[in-house]
Amino acid sequence: MDNQILFNDLEKIAGLSRNEQDLFLTYLHRKKLRKRQFLMEEGDIATGIFFVLCGLLRIYSIDKNGYEHILRFCPEGNWAADISSLYTGKPGSLYIDMVDAGEVLIFLKSDFEEAFSKLPLLERYFRITGQRIISDFQERLADGLSLSALERYNNFCDRYPKLIGCIPQKYIASYIGVTPEFLSKLLSTPQRKSRL
Amino acid sequence: MDNQILFNDLEKIAGLSRNEQDLFLTYLHRKKLRKRQFLMEEGDIATGIFFVLCGLLRIYSIDKNGYEHILRFCPEGNWAADISSLYTGKPGSLYIDMVDAGEVLIFLKSDFEEAFSKLPLLERYFRITGQRIISDFQERLADGLSLSALERYNNFCDRYPKLIGCIPQKYIASYIGVTPEFLSKLLSTPQRKSRL
DNA sequence: CGCGACGTTGATTTGCCTCAACGATTGTGG
DNA sequence: CCACAATCGTTGAGGCAAATCAACGTCGCG
Numbered sequence: 509m510d511n512q513i514l515f516n517d518l519e520k521i522a523g524l525s526r527n528e529q530d531l532f533l534t535y536l537h538r539k540k541l542r543k544r545q546f547l548m549e550e551g552d553i554a555t556g557i558f559f560v561l562c563g564l565l566r567i568y569s570i571d572k573n574g575y576e577h578i579l580r581f582c583p584e585g586n587w588a589a590d591i592s593s594l595y596t597g598k599p600g601s602l603y604i605d606m607v608d609a610g611e612v613l614i615f616l617k618s619d620f621e622e623a624f625s626k627l628p629l630l631e632r633y634f635r636i637t638g639q640r641i642i643s644d645f646q647e648r649l650a651d652g653l654s655l656s657a658l659e660r661y662n663n664f665c666d667r668y669p670k671l672i673g674c675i676p677q678k679y680i681a682s683y684i685g686v687t688p689e690f691l692s693k694l695l696s697t698p699q700r701k702s703r704l
Numbered sequence: 705m706d707n708q709i710l711f712n713d714l715e716k717i718a719g720l721s722r723n724e725q726d727l728f729l730t731y732l733h734r735k736k737l738r739k740r741q742f743l744m745e746e747g748d749i750a751t752g753i754f755f756v757l758c759g760l761l762r763i764y765s766i767d768k769n770g771y772e773h774i775l776r777f778c779p780e781g782n783w784a785a786d787i788s789s790l791y792t793g794k795p796g797s798l799y800i801d802m803v804d805a806g807e808v809l810i811f812l813k814s815d816f817e818e819a820f821s822k823l824p825l826l827e828r829y830f831r832i833t834g835q836r837i838i839s840d841f842q843e844r845l846a847d848g849l850s851l852s853a854l855e856r857y858n859n860f861c862d863r864y865p866k867l868i869g870c871i872p873q874k875y876i877a878s879y880i881g882v883t884p885e886f887l888s889k890l891l892s893t894p895q896r897k898s899r900l
Numbered sequence: 901c902g903c904g905a906c907g908t909t910g911a912t913t914t915g916c917c918t919c920a921a922c923g924a925t926t927g928t929g930g
Numbered sequence: 931c932c933a934c935a936a937t938c939g940t941t942g943a944g945g946c947a948a949a950t951c952a953a954c955g956t957c958g959c960g
Contacts, residue, residue, distance in 0.1 A: 677938080678939085688938080688939075689941085691939095692939060693940085693941080696940075
């Protein structure tokens with residue numbers, strides 16, 4: 509059972525017992541996804557949050573000129589959501605989809621109250637999971653404000669070494685905030701990793 | 705007592721009773737701060753988190769060229785921390801200081817365990833507070849990737865109208881990710897608010 | 901008063917974007 | 931099995947947003 513990824517996390521972060529893990533599982537819905545299948549699109553109201561069992565999830569927005577901007581990659585073992593829509597109950601502005609085929613667990617908002625009350629440790633689990641995400645965003649934001657495109661690219665490679673070969677280069681460009689054309693030019697001139 | 709700001713938040717978000725609020729208060733330390741006084745500097749290990757009672761807090765990093773990049777403004781009623789250092793226990797890379805004189809409550813990491821176990825609702829309170837921060841960061845990140853400097857400035861004005869007159873303009877420049885010189889030029893040409 | 905912080909303005913440079921064209925690859929339907 | 935379209939990366943010419951560097955005026959403050 510590949511729920512083990514989640515179980516380990518629940519145990520390690522918040523100390524949920526085996527029984528509690530199983531109980532939590534009863535609130536989750538498993539869903540297989542094809543390549544490029546959406547979990548959410550702009551205008552949708554978030555109904556839950558997603559745990560990636562396998563595959564790679566992508567959270568992004570589309571600007572007024574039609575360009576995609578990837579806010580976060582969520583490889584297996586991560587939670588993903590349009591938190592702002594979830595929190596406000598209003599239509600969101602984000603897209604969430606699978607890069608390649610994969611599988612997620614869905615934790616529906618409508619089950620939150622009951623699950624949290626029966627499993628108080630979940631509060632802690634998601635508090636700490638949220639902290640991790642904040643600290644990621646914080647670092648990403650700082651990088652965006654202070655580093656050049658090439659440095660951001662190198663950072664990306666350091667942080668997500670597994671993704672390098674297996675996602676389209678334009679996704680990386682979108683993530684680090686440059687056009688695909690420009691990233692291509694960056695990589696063709698062999699000044700990489702020469703910095704400091 | 706201006707702890708009321710915190711009490712209201714605790715009550716509204718997680719439903720803490722009056723007694724619980726008072727108990728939580730016993731874990732907090734009040735501290736007055738002068739203008740530009742630091743709560744944390746790069747290299748420090750985070751020992752706790754800060755609730756702003758009055759004044760304005762600033763979380764920022766300094767890049768290798770010595771330029772400041774403001775990641776977050778925390779007006780009164782907000783929590784601030786170098787979460788990454790707090791989480792890992794390692795030296796952080798951020799600075800946190802007061803823009804003008806103010807006052808904070810400090811919740812020490814060493815008190816976390818006891819406070820959370822005596823006040824389980826705190827888990828929920830901080831889970832939800834964290835979600836808010838994530839959703840702010842998410843929006844900020846999306847703005848940074850897709851908007852022009854002028855649009856980001858206008859966004860800033862919309863989101864923090866109270867700050868406009870009373871903080872140095874260069875802080876705003878740092879927050880939206882441009883040089884002070886360039887922001888000055890933006891504002892001198894009267895194309896503001898003309899878009900959409 | 902004179903110093904330092906801040907905002908402004910101008911000249912110049914540059915990092916990155918835009919647009920357009922092209923080859924390589926993949927997938928798809930006939 | 932082969933045309934065809936679609937997607938992706940690449941390359942080049944040109945343009946623009948924003949940075950850099952420097953000088954200057956203003957203000958608050960020791």
